[in-house]
Amino acid sequence: MFETHAKKGTLYYFKWAFIVTAIGLLLGAWLGWQSTGTLSGMATVFFICAVLAVLEISLSFDNAIVNANKLKDMRPEWQHRFLTWGIIIAVFGMRIIFPLLIVVIAANIGPIEAIVLAAVRPEEYARIMHEAHLPIAAFGGTFLMMVGLGYFFNHEKDVHWIVWLERKMARFATVKGIEIAFALSLILGFSSLLEGEQATVFVHAAIYGLLTFLLVEIVGGLLDASQQTMSAAAKGGFGAFLYLEVLDASFSFDGVIGAFALTQNLFIIAIGLGIGAMYVRSMTIMLVEKGTLSAYRYLEHGAFYAILVLSVVMYFQTLVHIPEVFTGLGGAGLIGLSLWSSIRYNRRHAQQENSSRGAHEHLHAKA
Numbered sequence: 001m002f003e004t005h006a007k008k009g010t011l012y013y014f015k016w017a018f019i020v021t022a023i024g025l026l027l028g029a030w031l032g033w034q035s036t037g038t039l040s041g042m043a044t045v046f047f048i049c050a051v052l053a054v055l056e057i058s059l060s061f062d063n064a065i066v067n068a069n070k071l072k073d074m075r076p077e078w079q080h081r082f083l084t085w086g087i088i089i090a091v092f093g094m095r096i097i098f099p100l101l102i103v104v105i106a107a108n109i110g111p112i113e114a115i116v117l118a119a120v121r122p123e124e125y126a127r128i129m130h131e132a133h134l135p136i137a138a139f140g141g142t143f144l145m146m147v148g149l150g151y152f153f154n155h156e157k158d159v160h161w162i163v164w165l166e167r168k169m170a171r172f173a174t175v176k177g178i179e180i181a182f183a184l185s186l187i188l189g190f191s192s193l194l195e196g197e198q199a200t201v202f203v204h205a206a207i208y209g210l211l212t213f214l215l216v217e218i219v220g221g222l223l224d225a226s227q228q229t230m231s232a233a234a235k236g237g238f239g240a241f242l243y244l245e246v247l248d249a250s251f252s253f254d255g256v257i258g259a260f261a262l263t264q265n266l267f268i269i270a271i272g273l274g275i276g277a278m279y280v281r282s283m284t285i286m287l288v289e290k291g292t293l294s295a296y297r298y299l300e301h302g303a304f305y306a307i308l309v310l311s312v313v314m315y316f317q318t319l320v321h322i323p324e325v326f327t328g329l330g331g332a333g334l335i336g337l338s339l340w341s342s343i344r345y346n347r348r349h350a351q352q353e354n355s356s357r358g359a360h361e362h363l364h365a366k367a
Helices: 015-036 039-059 061-071 076-107 111-120 122-131 133-152 163-172 178-191 196-225 227-236 238-259 266-290 299-316 324-366
Strands: none
Touching: 015 039, 015 266, 039 238, 039 266, 039 324, 061 076, 061 266, 076 111, 076 238, 076 266, 111 266, 133 163, 133 178, 133 196, 133 299, 178 196, 238 266, 299 324
């Protein structure tokens, strides 16, 4: 299925993603009009859907890389099944059912009641979600913070965007448990700014977020330990398919939790993250067929800085209201800066190679 297609342009791979984007944004605009009856409300929901899609793409950039590495070794029929069945599981499972479960757990209501509230009683739904916002923010903020810290506190990381900061973090990565100590310090610091029951709820939810991250890490470690067996299973297809779905779910968790920093509307989350999931799938296909994983050196750095910023914003949201526009544009701005830095690096590197080649040819001519 993934034979080389050198003549295919980049836009070819994102054809279906563009179609889903158009449908999703139109659906989001319609949802905004139906819920508010105003053009400003329609534009706000439209914008949030777009930002959620960008957030999902940025958080799942490494997901596409992992998928590409595994997919290239799978049989063609299982490649096709992952990109068809897998997208159904990714969009409807992780982007709709999983956020619904978060609402059910946080608000302590049944799934059917949660869907009914979201669809026909948005005021009551918003009230319940507002009351449940503190534990969601504490849980999600802690999980995202550990994801971001885990990327930078890595002694094997040798590519640095903000060199002075990332080099120090990589050096201190050899200290066991430094990420956990950092996160716990912030948890205690923010909980001290809350009072009574709120402080207790914040600490409990944050600890559950930390434990969830550690559990995901343990599962990932067990999967890595059995990678040799999984590679053999990849020849048959199903083992690798199952392996990729578990990894997909782990990566999707970041985007789903992060989405609650922008909106608490289940349908808006599903639309925005669903659009992003289509781009991740398109990116995966492109990376496999073109035989390259990344042309932009610092793009992943920007994504993980955005994760860290988002985690801190979610903590602050337990204290004060922070506009959704600020949250979305902050992450998008960091990713844009990292992309710009990557392009500058590529140009500078190309110029240095050309200069070096020119000097070599000049010396060779003189000789």
